[in-house]
Amino acid sequence: MVDAGGCSPSLPQRNRCTLHIVHAARLLDPPPLPAAKAAVMEMDHHTLSLTIEGLAAERGGRVVVAGLAFSLSPGEALTLRGANGTGKTSILRAVAGFSDPAEGTVRFDLSGEEADASETRATAIHWLGGDDALADKLTLKESLSFWSSLLGGGATDELPARLGLSGLEDTPLGKMSTGQRRRAGIGRLLCAPRPLWLLDEPMSGLDDQGRELLLSIIAEHRATGGILLMASHDEGIPGCPVLRLSPAVAA
Numbered sequence: 589m590v591d592a593g594g595c596s597p598s599l600p601q602r603n604r605c606t607l608h609i610v611h612a613a614r615l616l617d618p619p620p621l622p623a624a625k626a627a628v629m630e631m632d633h634h635t636l637s638l639t640i641e642g643l644a645a646e647r648g649g650r651v652v653v654a655g656l657a658f659s660l661s662p663g664e665a666l667t668l669r670g671a672n673g674t675g676k677t678s679i680l681r682a683v684a685g686f687s688d689p690a691e692g693t694v695r696f697d698l699s700g701e702e703a704d705a706s707e708t709r710a711t712a713i714h715w716l717g718g719d720d721a722l723a724d725k726l727t728l729k730e731s732l733s734f735w736s737s738l739l740g741g742g743a744t745d746e747l748p749a750r751l752g753l754s755g756l757e758d759t760p761l762g763k764m765s766t767g768q769r770r771r772a773g774i775g776r777l778l779c780a781p782r783p784l785w786l787l788d789e790p791m792s793g794l795d796d797q798g799r800e801l802l803l804s805i806i807a808e809h810r811a812t813g814g815i816l817l818m819a820s821h822d823e824g825i826p827g828c829p830v831l832r833l834s835p836a837v838a839a
């Protein structure tokens with residue numbers, strides 16, 4: 589469900605978004621996750637839902653997008669599209685809890701029951717931002733191993749081949765191309781299951797094969813009941829809605 593309802597009358601009309609749906613490091617061994625947190629990730633992969641109601645997202649003290657409403661049930665995905673500066677990243681940040689909404693709510697439900705937002709954010713989200721947050725000095729193998737340990741995942745030996753990075757296992761990430769680094773970042777999604785993926789321009793820098801790879805990874809995630817919110821200037825996810833944001837209004 590996606591709609592443009594819930595706009596606050598207190599917000600300037602021009603600041604409201606217009607929504608249209610179209611189909612279209614080696615680091616020291618990190619400590620293991622507490623058992624309870626790991627259990628949340630395992631159990632709830634199939635049952636997490638996200639509901640956004642009347643959301644107004646702020647950046648630098650200014651509302652950049654408002655009146656946002658949509659929900660994602662297990663297996664569903666939504667792509668956010670819009671010109672530079674229309675607020676796609678700001679929406680992702682509000683859902684991730686990196687910033688508080690100026691208005692509206694971000695609600696998570698587990699098996700139909702409202703879940704604690706802080707706990708859900710700490711245990712159920714994979715965030716892949718525009719900057720890939722990769723440590724240059726780590727080799728691919730070390731990086732995947734690090735993320736898997738941090739996230740409570742398992743063995744990562746198979747991942748370089750899955751990512752199309754065979755032969756680069758011992759290459760430091762700082763010596764990889766843009767697209768290779770992007771693939772390495774995507775590998776984080778495969779290190780451990782998390783039901784909600786928030787992806788900011790994940791296609792950026794990928795070649796055609798890389799885009800196909802990401803789409804297949806996303807399809808697998810959805811097939812296990814995972815949900816996904818993605819900002820992208822590129823094509824969306826086949827069979828999933830795209831939410832278009834209107835151009836931002838200058839402050």
Ligand SMILES: Nc1ncnc2c1ncn2[C@@H]1O[C@H](COP(=O)(O)OP(=O)(O)OP(=O)(O)O)[C@@H](O)[C@H]1O
Nearest residue numbers: 647648652670671672673674675676677678679836
């Ligand atoms: N750190 C910041 N401090 C203040 N304002 C910011 C900051 N980052 C972004 N903005 C402003 O917030 C608005 C929305 O930015 P946002 O990054 O959400 O847009 P976007 O749709 O993701 O853009 P792009 O397509 O360029 O990635 C823009 O007008 C931008 O100028």
